[in-house]
Amino acid sequence: MQASTRKASSAILLSLMLTSTALTACSSSNNETGSPSPSASPSSSASAPASESASPSDSPNAGGSVYPIKTDVMLTRWLDSGAFSQQLAVTPKLEDFPFNKELEARTGIKVKYELPAVNQAKEQLNIMFASGEYTDIIEWNFVTGYPGGPEKAMQDGNILKLNDLIDKYAPNLKAYLAKHPEVDKQIKTDSGAYYGFPFIRGDDYLMTYGGPIIRKDWLDDLGLEVPTTMDEWYTMLKAFKEKKGATAPLTFISTPRLFDDLQQGLFYGAFGIKRDFYMDDGKVKFGPAEPGFKDFLTTMRKWYAEGLIDKDIATVDGKIRDANMTSGKSGATYALAGGGIGKWLTAMKDVDPKYDLVGAPYPVLNEGEVPKFGQKDFAAPQGGNFAISPKSKNPELAVQLLDYGYSEEGSFFFNFGKEGEAHTLVNGYPTYTDPVKENLPLNLGLYTRATGGPFVQDKRYYEQFAALPQQQEAVKTWGQTDVDKHQLPPISPTAEESTEFAKIMNEVNTLVDETTIKIILGTDSMDAYDKFLTKLESLNIDRAIEIYQAALDRYNAR
Amino acid sequence: MLSKLEKRAERTHWGLFLRKDWSRNKLLYAMMLPALAYYLVFQYGPMYGAVIAFKDYSPAEGILGSPWAGLSHFKDFFEGFYFERVFTNTVLISVYTLLFEFPAPIVLALLINEVRSRAFRGFVQSVTYMPYFVSLIVICGIVKDFTNSGGIIQQIVASLGGADTALLQNPDYFRPVYVASEIWQRIGWESIIYIAALSSIDTEQYEAARIDGAGRWRQMRSVTLPGLLPTIMIMFILRMGNLLNVGFEKIILLYNSSIYETADVISSYVYRKGLIEFDWSFSAAVGLFNSVINLALLVLANYLSRRVNQNSLW
Numbered sequence: 001m002q003a004s005t006r007k008a009s010s011a012i013l014l015s016l017m018l019t020s021t022a023l024t025a026c027s028s029s030n031n032e033t034g035s036p037s038p039s040a041s042p043s044s045s046a047s048a049p050a051s052e053s054a055s056p057s058d059s060p061n062a063g064g065s066v067y068p069i070k071t072d073v074m075l076t077r078w079l080d081s082g083a084f085s086q087q088l089a090v091t092p093k094l095e096d097f098p099f100n101k102e103l104e105a106r107t108g109i110k111v112k113y114e115l116p117a118v119n120q121a122k123e124q125l126n127i128m129f130a131s132g133e134y135t136d137i138i139e140w141n142f143v144t145g146y147p148g149g150p151e152k153a154m155q156d157g158n159i160l161k162l163n164d165l166i167d168k169y170a171p172n173l174k175a176y177l178a179k180h181p182e183v184d185k186q187i188k189t190d191s192g193a194y195y196g197f198p199f200i201r202g203d204d205y206l207m208t209y210g211g212p213i214i215r216k217d218w219l220d221d222l223g224l225e226v227p228t229t230m231d232e233w234y235t236m237l238k239a240f241k242e243k244k245g246a247t248a249p250l251t252f253i254s255t256p257r258l259f260d261d262l263q264q265g266l267f268y269g270a271f272g273i274k275r276d277f278y279m280d281d282g283k284v285k286f287g288p289a290e291p292g293f294k295d296f297l298t299t300m301r302k303w304y305a306e307g308l309i310d311k312d313i314a315t316v317d318g319k320i321r322d323a324n325m326t327s328g329k330s331g332a333t334y335a336l337a338g339g340g341i342g343k344w345l346t347a348m349k350d351v352d353p354k355y356d357l358v359g360a361p362y363p364v365l366n367e368g369e370v371p372k373f374g375q376k377d378f379a380a381p382q383g384g385n386f387a388i389s390p391k392s393k394n395p396e397l398a399v400q401l402l403d404y405g406y407s408e409e410g411s412f413f414f415n416f417g418k419e420g421e422a423h424t425l426v427n428g429y430p431t432y433t434d435p436v437k438e439n440l441p442l443n444l445g446l447y448t449r450a451t452g453g454p455f456v457q458d459k460r461y462y463e464q465f466a467a468l469p470q471q472q473e474a475v476k477t478w479g480q481t482d483v484d485k486h487q488l489p490p491i492s493p494t495a496e497e498s499t500e501f502a503k504i505m506n507e508v509n510t511l512v513d514e515t516t517i518k519i520i521l522g523t524d525s526m527d528a529y530d531k532f533l534t535k536l537e538s539l540n541i542d543r544a545i546e547i548y549q550a551a552l553d554r555y556n557a558r
Numbered sequence: 559m560l561s562k563l564e565k566r567a568e569r570t571h572w573g574l575f576l577r578k579d580w581s582r583n584k585l586l587y588a589m590m591l592p593a594l595a596y597y598l599v600f601q602y603g604p605m606y607g608a609v610i611a612f613k614d615y616s617p618a619e620g621i622l623g624s625p626w627a628g629l630s631h632f633k634d635f636f637e638g639f640y641f642e643r644v645f646t647n648t649v650l651i652s653v654y655t656l657l658f659e660f661p662a663p664i665v666l667a668l669l670i671n672e673v674r675s676r677a678f679r680g681f682v683q684s685v686t687y688m689p690y691f692v693s694l695i696v697i698c699g700i701v702k703d704f705t706n707s708g709g710i711i712q713q714i715v716a717s718l719g720g721a722d723t724a725l726l727q728n729p730d731y732f733r734p735v736y737v738a739s740e741i742w743q744r745i746g747w748e749s750i751i752y753i754a755a756l757s758s759i760d761t762e763q764y765e766a767a768r769i770d771g772a773g774r775w776r777q778m779r780s781v782t783l784p785g786l787l788p789t790i791m792i793m794f795i796l797r798m799g800n801l802l803n804v805g806f807e808k809i810i811l812l813y814n815s816s817i818y819e820t821a822d823v824i825s826s827y828v829y830r831k832g833l834i835e836f837d838w839s840f841s842a843a844v845g846l847f848n849s850v851i852n853l854a855l856l857v858l859a860n861y862l863s864r865r866v867n868q869n870s871l872w
Contacts, residue, residue, distance in 0.1 A: 130620075147616075156616070247708075258815040311707040312724045314814040499837075506831050507639045510822075513815035521727060521816055539639060 065169065065400045068108025073394050075401060076135035078114045078128065080121035083452055087445040088115075098447050102418050106410075109401045129158050134389035136398045142195060143383040148495035150195040150383065155495075159387040160395060162194040169399040172406035173197060176456065186380040186490055190554040196384025197402040199452050201377060202411075203459040204479065209466075210375040211478030212266055212363070213340050215331040216356035216470075218244050226360050230270050230299065233332075233363050237308040240331040248310035250303070251330040255317045258513040261334040265373025265483075270365045271295045274373050275512075277548050278486045282556075284549040288512045289541055294529055300520045314517050326351075332360075337471040345468060359474020362481060374481035378490055386454045405455030414455035415448060422447035432464055440465060491551040504544045511535055611843035624839075631843035640827060648823040652801045654733055659740045660797060664790060666745050667752035668778060683753075686746025698811035701739045702726065726812060729819040736812065736821075752789060759785035791869045799856035802848045824848065 081088060087097065094100055094113040104110055114135050116124035122145070128134060138159065142150040146158075153159045166174060177184040180200075187198045201207050219226065219236070222243060227233045240249040252261035265274045271292035277284055287293060303309050310316055310330065324330035326344055335341070341357050348355035362371035388398045404410040416423040416430040422443075423430045436443040444450045450461045466472065493501055515532040518524040580587065606621075611631060613624040635641060666686065673679045689697060704711050705725035716722040725731040763781045772780060806825030813821035828844050831837060864870035 156619075254814065311722075312727065314727050314816040315702060315706065315724060502837075503634070510640060510815075510818060510830070514818050517727075517814070517816040523729070523816065 065171075065403065067106055067404060069397070069400060070108060071397060073397055074110045074112055075137060075394065075398055076112050076114060077137040077139070078116070078125075078135040079139035081115040081118065082121065084445055085118065086442050090442065091446060097445075098421065099417060099449055102413070103404075106413065107401055107404050109397060111401070129156075132391070134158075134391040136389060136392040136394065137402070138387045138389055139385060140387065141382045141385050142387065143490060143492060148498060149189070149492040150387075151189045151191065151193070151492065152495045153387075154193065154195055157390055159195055160390045160392070162196070162384075162388065162399065163192075165388075165395055165399045166194055169396045170197075170403035170406075172403045172410070176200070176406050180379070183379045185555065185558045186378055187384040188558065189492065190494075190551075190558065192558065194384060196387035197405075197454040198380035198384050198386075199382055199454060200406075200456045201379050201381065202456040205459050205475065206457055206462050207377040207379065208375060208475055208479045209338065209377075209462075210264065210336040210340075211334065211474060212360040213325075213333055213335050213474070214358050214360050215240075215325075216358040217354045218331050219358070220356075226358055228361055228363060229367055230267075230363050230365055234303070234308070237303065237332065238306070241307060244328070244331060246329060246331050247307075248312075248324055248330045249308050250332045251310040251313070251316055251321055251324045252334050253316055253318055253321055254314050258314065258517055264334075264375040265371075266334050266362055267300070268292075268296055269371055269373035269481075270363050271299075272372060274486075277488055277545070278373070279488055279552065280486065282552070284488070284545050284552055286541055286545055288516075289533075289536055289545075297516065297519045297529060298526065301522065301526070304520050305522060309520075314521070326355075337466045337474055341471050341474060342466060342468060345470065357470055359470070359477045361477050371481040372483070372486055374478055374483045376479075376481070376483045376487060380490075383490060402454045405453060411456045411458070413448075414453050415450050415458040415461045417448040430460060437464075488548070488552065489555055491548065491555045493547050493551045497547045497551070501544055501547045504540050507539050508536065508541055508544065511539065608842060608846055610839050611846045613839055615839045615842070627839060631837075631840045632847065634840060635844055635847065638827075640822065643819070644822050644824050644827045647820060648802055648804050648825075650820075651733060651736060651804050651823060654737050655740055655804075656797065656801070658737050659744065660794070662741045662745045663748035664752055664786070667749040667756060667786075668782065670749065670753060671756050671782065672774070672778075683746060683749075686749070688746070689743045690747035694807055695811060697739070697743055698808060701735065701812060705731075705735055726814065727816045729817045729821070732813070732817045732821045736808075739808075739812075751793070752786060755786055755789040756782065787867065788869050791863050791867065792871065795856065795859045795863055795871055798859035799852050801855050802851050 081094075084094065088094070091097055094115070095111070100111070100113075121140075125138075125140060128138075140146070142153050142159065146153045148155075150159070154161050177187075183198065183200055187196070188194050214226065214236075218240060222236075222239050224236055224239065225232070227236050237249040240246040252259065252266075254260055257263070259275065262268060263275055265278075268274050268287060273285075273287035273290045273292040273296065275287055277286055279285065300309065304313070310324065312320070316324075321330075321333060321335070322343070325333055325335075325340075326348055333340070337359070341359065345355070345357060362374045364371055386402050388395050388402075392398055405414050412430070416432070417436075419425065421433070422436050423432050425431070432440070432444075436447055444461075444465070448461075449455070450465075451457065463472070466475065492498075511532065515524070515528060519526065519528055610621055610624065612627060612629070613621075614627045615621065615624045619625075670679055670682060673682070703709055706712070707722050707724045711725065712722045725735055759782065763785075764777055767777050767781050802824065804823045804825060806823070806829050809821060809823055809826045810829060813826065824844060828841050831840065860870045860872065
């Protein structure tokens with residue numbers, strides 16, 4: 001009895017696969033001949049996407065797989081529940097999230113979610129790989145979270161190489177990648193293998209969300225302009241200290257890494273460097289090994305000695321920074337538009353109506369220069385993080401499920417949820433409904449998957465998420481940098497190289513962090529810098545640069 | 559010639575003894591089996607996993623399948639740029655803790671023993687236990703708050719004319735802060751065993767001492783302390799076996815790069831390395847090294863203790 005149903009359903013599946021293959025063939029050839037417009041991303045340029053109610057077949061991209069797919073197969077899906085902890089506290093099962101229910105209705109594919117215990121994702125992933133009991137879809141950052149990277153993960157037999165499957169069953173993703181070669185590069189390996197479906201930030205506007213933040217009301221009181229150069233920053237911090245009584249005029253987070261908040265190049269950038277690796281004209285460089293590092297240390301040492309930097313700078317964490325910025329202890333910091341500007345403005349609205357913040361440009365050394373670095377995410381920030389297990393009995397179905405988010409209709413649904421429930425169209429603009437807006441961070445997780453899913457993120461999501469004028473303005477200010485020319489793309493050293501690289505960098509990072517903080521705090525004299533350079537040399541930093549250079553060259557050749 | 563015969567006689571004697579004992583105590587042996595199995599499966603079995611210290615372990619290939627690496631992980635560790643520093647720091651922090659934190663609960667137990675009022679005793683005990691039951695991350699948060707500039711300790715220092723700087727940003731202060739917080743956290747909990755040992759001292763001894771004219775101080779020195787000594791020695795030996803295991807959780811929660819010089823210990827160093835490299839084999843090699851040193855120290859302490867006062871674990 002059971003056997004016969006299985007046979008029947010597999011027959012249905014087979015015929016389905018055949019039709020979808022046939023359809024895919026049509027649609028993909030369509031897409032390839034279709035006029036390519038690389039600059040316009042479909043999500044942002046799409047003027048009012050086909051309304052929700054439009055049947056899937058009307059949608060131009062849905063040609064590959066006709067959703068909903070008729071199948072009885074239940075796919076399993078493993079993911080780190082960390083991102084959903086807030087939602088899971090309200091709705092304990094992912095299957096019951098309104099978004100996931102609707103997704104199942106639309107794609108026709110039932111999904112069972114498996115969640116590792118909180119904060120044990122990595123251990124449990126290892127257990128899954130060791131035990132051989134894989135889920136069909138595995139959600140994980142294989143670029144940074146798997147030793148040796150995605151190439152090694154495929155070699156080890158833990159995830160599937162997807163090139164053929166994407167060719168056959170993922171017309172939507174394929175079409176998107178054809179139009180966006182830079183995303184394509186970011187989600188394949190040096191050898192050209194696809195290993196997973198990406199989360200894609202569909203607009204430059206979505207990639208910048210952090211930068212320097214200053215107390216606007218203080219600036220106004222003191223009659224100061226928003227500073228653009230290091231000298232102007234110095235004048236401003238001095239004024240904050242002397243006239244505003246700030247005991248820690250400049251504060252920023254130093255956990256888990258020293259100067260964590262400056263990793264994107266704030267202050268370092270004025271001296272043409274970054275704390276980490278970057279590139280000048282295609283040549284890889286390591287910031288602390290460049291002469292600019294000494295100037296950075298000298299300036300910061302001076303600022304610290306004059307009491308302009310938080311006395312506890314080596315131990316400041318998020319909580320302390322929040323307290324500093326809202327208590328008048330500090331007037332300038334680095335933070336995100338959401339977790340900084342939004343959070344503090346909301347918190348201070350009733351306490352101090354005058355309290356105001358402004359996003360400042362990354363400071364430069366000389367007036368008129370363009371900042372060299374700034375926070376900017378990649379279009380596919382986690383690479384292809386929706387992978388499929390080699391043990392999956394229905395890999396093609398899993399591919400079809402994941403591909404949905406790159407169709408026009410699917411991407412719209414991921415961003416804005418179901419019409420009437422999560423959003424309404426106001427003059428063609430998908431506006432989140434009032435009940436959803438009541439608690440955006442919570443409800444966006446329940447009714448949409450507007451961030452982090454396998455889809456193309458829409459600018460209009462962020463316009464509503466960071467809706468305060470100060471936030472909008474800040475994101476624009478922060479975006480004006482040359483970071484694209486200097487930031488390293490997501491390169492991947494080979495497995496052997498990364499072992500060697502990690503060995504060198506572990507010692508180097510300890511050395512750099514220690515030297516940085518001791519010179520700035522004044523524990524060591526400036527002379528320590530010369531000793532530092534000699535030590536850095538002896539730790540073989542040149543080899544590390546060489547490894548990254550080779551990886552970069554391979555990346556460019558992709 | 560004679561000795562050979564003797565040995566053979568002994569062997570047959572043993573064989574006979576075992577056979578007899580077996581037939582007599584079959585059931586007892588059977589009852590011992592589960593306990594034996596527990597040790598084999600859960601204590602000795604996993605030891606075989608330590609073999610990854612000599613391999614380039616990868617979970618996909620399994621313990622047996624991973625290629626051999628010889629002593630390269632040990633070499634990496636000993637030749638590491640920071641090996642000397644982390645090793646010295648580990649030993650120093652352990653020794654300071656042993657020196658200052660180990661006697662603290664003994665003193666507390668002796669003091670509590672002298673208190674007459676039951677209510678006050680109970681109160682002191684509850685208050686001193688308390689920090690032990692607070693999560694470590696909270697303890698470290700409190701310590702950081704207290705020692706930051708503007709924190710309670712710094713306010714006291716400043717009011718006495720000292721400089722108001724963050725203690726945990728100065729390498730000179732890390733060890734005192736660490737040891738002091740260790741005492742604060744464990745003194746109450748660890749005193750329990752001493753208090754229990756104290757209650758088992760025969761009251762007649764005190765009576766006799768009093769009749770001989772001993773004051774309280776003399777009683778403590780001549781009756782209480784000798785009565786407590788076996789417990790102290792056992793605790794000391796056990797402690798020696800953990801000398802190199804400085805808890806990395808507490809260190810990584812308290813330290814930062816400005817005080818690596820005194821705060822970075824073997825385990826925190828391995829943690830940083832492991833976090834970046836996912837190098838299980840390297841961690842296993844360091845763990846094995848730690849265990850060997852600890853075992854040596856344990857044996858040494860046991861030997862010394864036996865020589866000095868015939869009191870030992872085995």
